[in-house]
Amino acid sequence: MIFPIHKEEQDLLRMIGAVAGKLGSPAYLVGGYVRDKMLGRDTKDLDIVCLGSGIALAEHVADQLMPRPHVTVFRRFGTAMLHHQGRELEFVGARKESYREDSRKPAVEEGSLEDDQFRRDFTINALAISLNDADFGNLLDPFNGIAHLSEKILKTPMDPGKTFSDDPLRMMRAIRFATQLGFTIEEETLQAIGKYKERIRIISQERITTELNKILEAPTPSIGFRLLLDTGLLDLILPELVELKGVEFKEGIGHKDNFYHTLQVVDNLCKRSDDLWLRWAALLHDIAKPATKRFDPEVGWTFHGHDALGANMVGKIFRKMRLPLDHKLKFVQKMVRMHLRPISLTQEDITDSAVRRLLFDAGEDLESLLMLCEADITSKNPKKVSRYLDNYRHLRQKLDEVEESDRLRNWQPPVSGELIMASFGIGPCREVGLIKTRIREAILDGEIDNNLEAATRLMFSEGRKLGLIARQTPTNP
Numbered sequence: 001m002i003f004p005i006h007k008e009e010q011d012l013l014r015m016i017g018a019v020a021g022k023l024g025s026p027a028y029l030v031g032g033y034v035r036d037k038m039l040g041r042d043t044k045d046l047d048i049v050c051l052g053s054g055i056a057l058a059e060h061v062a063d064q065l066m067p068r069p070h071v072t073v074f075r076r077f078g079t080a081m082l083h084h085q086g087r088e089l090e091f092v093g094a095r096k097e098s099y100r101e102d103s104r105k106p107a108v109e110e111g112s113l114e115d116d117q118f119r120r121d122f123t124i125n126a127l128a129i130s131l132n133d134a135d136f137g138n139l140l141d142p143f144n145g146i147a148h149l150s151e152k153i154l155k156t157p158m159d160p161g162k163t164f165s166d167d168p169l170r171m172m173r174a175i176r177f178a179t180q181l182g183f184t185i186e187e188e189t190l191q192a193i194g195k196y197k198e199r200i201r202i203i204s205q206e207r208i209t210t211e212l213n214k215i216l217e218a219p220t221p222s223i224g225f226r227l228l229l230d231t232g233l234l235d236l237i238l239p240e241l242v243e244l245k246g247v248e249f250k251e252g253i254g255h256k257d258n259f260y261h262t263l264q265v266v267d268n269l270c271k272r273s274d275d276l277w278l279r280w281a282a283l284l285h286d287i288a289k290p291a292t293k294r295f296d297p298e299v300g301w302t303f304h305g306h307d308a309l310g311a312n313m314v315g316k317i318f319r320k321m322r323l324p325l326d327h328k329l330k331f332v333q334k335m336v337r338m339h340l341r342p343i344s345l346t347q348e349d350i351t352d353s354a355v356r357r358l359l360f361d362a363g364e365d366l367e368s369l370l371m372l373c374e375a376d377i378t379s380k381n382p383k384k385v386s387r388y389l390d391n392y393r394h395l396r397q398k399l400d401e402v403e404e405s406d407r408l409r410n411w412q413p414p415v416s417g418e419l420i421m422a423s424f425g426i427g428p429c430r431e432v433g434l435i436k437t438r439i440r441e442a443i444l445d446g447e448i449d450n451n452l453e454a455a456t457r458l459m460f461s462e463g464r465k466l467g468l469i470a471r472q473t474p475t476n477p
């Protein structure tokens with residue numbers, strides 16, 4: 001093998017080669033496994049191409065494994081997959097594939113190994129390694145994939161227009177690989193993306209979103225978003241982001257380019273957090289700036305309410321992108337809605353009450369929110385950056401102090417609705433809500449301590465004011 005490989009994996013590959021030999025269907029490792037091993041990246045997904053039936057090879061390989069794994073067969077695509085010791089093995093017969101112009105459905109035709117390599121997306125994904133006895137470990141590289149790996153180039157084996165029209169998702173894959181691997185898309189290939197971008201419309205939103213997520217999960221997502229913008233793909237898949245681009249001047253006053261600012265915020269955040277959803281929040285934190293932009297001759301450009309409107313837009317974008325609509329959406333909306341809150345607290349004389357409210361509202365997401373706010377500092381003036389970061393250090397200190405004394409981070413009301421009802425012998429009604437709100441506000445304002453005794457005392461006095469009659473209960477102090 002031309003790259004280091006565990007003995008166990010080597011034995012598995014030799015066995016596959018031997019089985020393929022018996023079936024008269026020579027087999028080869030191809031695609032992402034070869035690419036990633038050559039780059040020294042770990043991978044557990046093995047794609048195996050054989051000259052014959054991939055399904056038959058998978059079944060015979062499974063017979064040799066202990067315990068025999070289940071083989072999942074996709075007859076329509078002529079592929080079969082099995083899992084073994086944490087690895088995913090996919091088998092397919094070599095094919096010469098053509099696609100109808102208006103669809104992604106392949107008209108499958110058997111082909112040689114080289115036909116199969118030729119129809120693949122990029123030369124670096126078209127490398128093959130023989131698993132056969134006669135030349136086990138031999139590299140077959142008809143399209144200069146190895147050279148392109150070392151030159152860090154993404155290039156299609158065939159005419160890029162044909163490669164992208166065959167499967168337009170490959171345009172997104174090119175940009176995703178460029179972002180993940182730090183590779184350059186070769187000029188002709190890049191031009192073809194611009195030319196064939198409209199074809200992306202035939203691709204399902206789920207597959208596009210998977211690639212977008214992979215771009216966001218890369219160390220420097222701005223590489224991908226710049227390419228998406230420059231090729232015109234971003235207009236088609238996330239036009240709201242393109243709206244952020246540009247600088248307008250009035251009376252000699254301009255505002256920053258919110259597209260490039262956003263990309264900087266995403267990159268800054270990615271240095272500190274792997275959380276995909278916080279990365280989405282960074283990408284969308286200013287999404288409502290174009291819709292809320294006004295020019296006020298007194299103060300210049302304003303974007304009032306872009307936090308609240310932004311949270312709203314996040315919901316629409318998540319639905320359109322087929323992103324999850326569960327607590328992950330709620331989290332991204334919360335981050336966008338709250339992203340201006342900490343900055344208003346970085347001034348000198350912050351009150352304890354304001355700090356308590358931030359702790360209470362941010363809850364367990366406080367650290368994520370602070371990371372987003374710190375990433376939002378994109379000034380080119382290093383003095384300003386360090387002053388703003390200092391302000392956040394001060395705020396963090398204050399938050400720690402208040403949290404230590406008041407324990408509000410995961411606040412639970414010390415007095416429950418049940419206790420209020422039992423204490424006054426009432427059922428669910430408006431008064432229960434009024435008392436609960438009053439207690440919460442009193443704690444946040446620092447009027448009473450955050451404990452059961454103080455809260456119960458306030459509950460009884462509020463109840464009396466509302467005309468309720470207290471029952472004698474053990475908690476009545």
Ligand code: CTP
Pocket residue numbers: 030031032033045047119120121122125126167169170173
């Ligand atoms: N492939 C292709 N066109 C696609 C998808 C895949 O030509 N639209 C080919 C490539 O040769 C690729 C291989 O099929 O290497 C396996 O595809 P897949 O597992 O989806 O991607 P990987 O390249 O392995 O990379 P990743 O796992 O990061 O997606």
